[in-house]
Amino acid sequence: MCSVVNKGLKLEILPNEDMTTVLEQNIGNARFLWNNILRRYNDLYKLFRFHGYPLSPYIRNLNAILKMLKQENRFLYEGESTSQQQVFRDLNKAFTKFFKEGTCYPRFKSKKNPKQSFRIQKNGNNIRITNRRIRLAKLGYAHYRTSSQYKKLLKNSKINNVTVKKENGKYYAIVNIKTTVKELEKTGKNIGIDLGLKNLATLSNGQEITNLDLKKEDKIIKKYQQKLSRQKYNSKNYQKTLKKYHKWLNQKNNKINNAYHQLSHHLVKNYDIIAMETLNIQGMFKNKRWAPKLQKISLHKLQEMIKYKSQWYGKKFIQIPRFYPSSQLCNICGYQKHNLTLDIRKWTCPTCGTTHHRDINAAKNILQKAIKNIYHKKKINIKK
Ligand SMILES: [Zn+2]
Structure with missing residues (x-):
């Protein structure tokens, strides 16, 4: 028996100077968006509550805030658009978890956090990975390092999305793919x-x-x-x-x-x-x-x-x-x-x-x- 699963493959990417700048910009944009949507939502929430109206973070409300922010900050148009959509999808998820599962209220993201990231959704040809290079639309391409086993998987699988992550000074692409795995034999124990x-x-x-x-x-x-x-x-x-x-x-x-x-x-x-x-x-x-x-x-x-x-x-x-x-x-x-x-x-x-x-x-x-x-x-x- 086989089951279809989503798997995240970690690639270390080796960006040149130009791409490093672009990656940093996008990481900054994602953080900027997250923090600003959250801040504005908090303000709205307080205002509504002050006048006695409930306000839920419906995706429509967050989307309206995103549009507003883009109009005020033209530089956001230069970034990867699917990654911006992703920020507010993640934020919406964080709110849903908070309201339904009682997890922590979404927090502001700090520049000092050693882990920073943004995610790009697969959309047509915007993500391409060859045997040696990864190409991300609007961001350019970079060489990468990973195991031969992962390379083989990348060749034969459908890509869902890519998370670009900076962790302790290094850049990684976590490529989320759809693949099949063979079930392990039952042992009776x-x-x-x-x-x-x-x-x-x-x-x-x-x-x-x-x-x-x-x-x-x-x-x-x-x-x-x-x-x-x-x-x-x-x-x-x-x-x-x-x-x-x-x-x-x-x-x-x-x-x-x-x-x-x-x-x-x-x-x-x-x-x-x-x-x-x-x-x-x-x-x-x-x-x-x-x-x-x-x-x-x-x-x-x-x-x-x-x-x-x-x-x-x-x-x-x-x-x-x-x-x-x-x-x-x-x-x-x-x-x-x-x-x-x-x-x-x-x-x-x-x-x-x-x-x-x-x-x-x-x-x-x-x-x-x-x-x-x-x-x-x-x-x-x-x-x-
Ligand atoms: Zn006993």
Whole structure:
């Protein structure tokens, strides 16, 4: 069985001086548009509310603001038009998420953010990629570097869009393509995952996956950060330090990405049902013991990887509600230990006498709950 999926392929692009200028302009335009549409919308929203009228960020309202901004700022006509449309589509999405899913209110984009980007929608011939060069209408062309595997995919796939991204001083094109992937064979085995503080994850089969050791990277990054704050902004020496700083940030990111790719691939390859708790990042940050560790690891990234890979390869990824007391329940008899504090790593069930390793027990409960949920859903479907 094959499934049709959207895949993002990362290309490092090597723009010449002219194209760098154009890319910077477009990145600036996208940020300018985002911030200005957001500011004007906020003003309108306040004005309406002051007079007692509700105002929703309908795409029409945002579009009207975009038109207004273009008339006032002629330079916007020189940029890529599909990328401008994309800015306001993204903003609309951010608002929808805020109103419907309760995520954070859309924030202003800062020039100082080390990640900057804009997206170009495929429209006729505006995006062309050959074996060595990528050509983006209005922006020019550039040589690029990527794996031979990606090159092959690029040749044979339909392109949806391209996101141009500047990350830690380098330029990338993330090419979103439509492709097919072959489902992985079923193994008949299932797994529960307990994400933790001491370990990155503990699996229901007893396997413990330790946190990445990023001490060396963090130490060097901090050193360059301090050096930058002492140097004169944009001086020659500052630029030199900035290059090294970016290099180490990239190195750290790559290390995390590689480890997460490996782990998520291992899981979808070996198991049919993968169960995990819903992440409660905001709640975790409120916990003083979790907060410093969480800044170093991005559990959300790992969760997303497992999620999309399960979809691609025909496996099931199930998340159970976060208020489920997975650590407190005995996975053998169901007894609930209410006074289980964070420092208790091992406990013995007073009812059935089983001694539990805290996290393995939690992972087992997470898996059991997920399987129960699937069974329950099936039963409802049969009744219908
Ligand atoms: Zn028990």
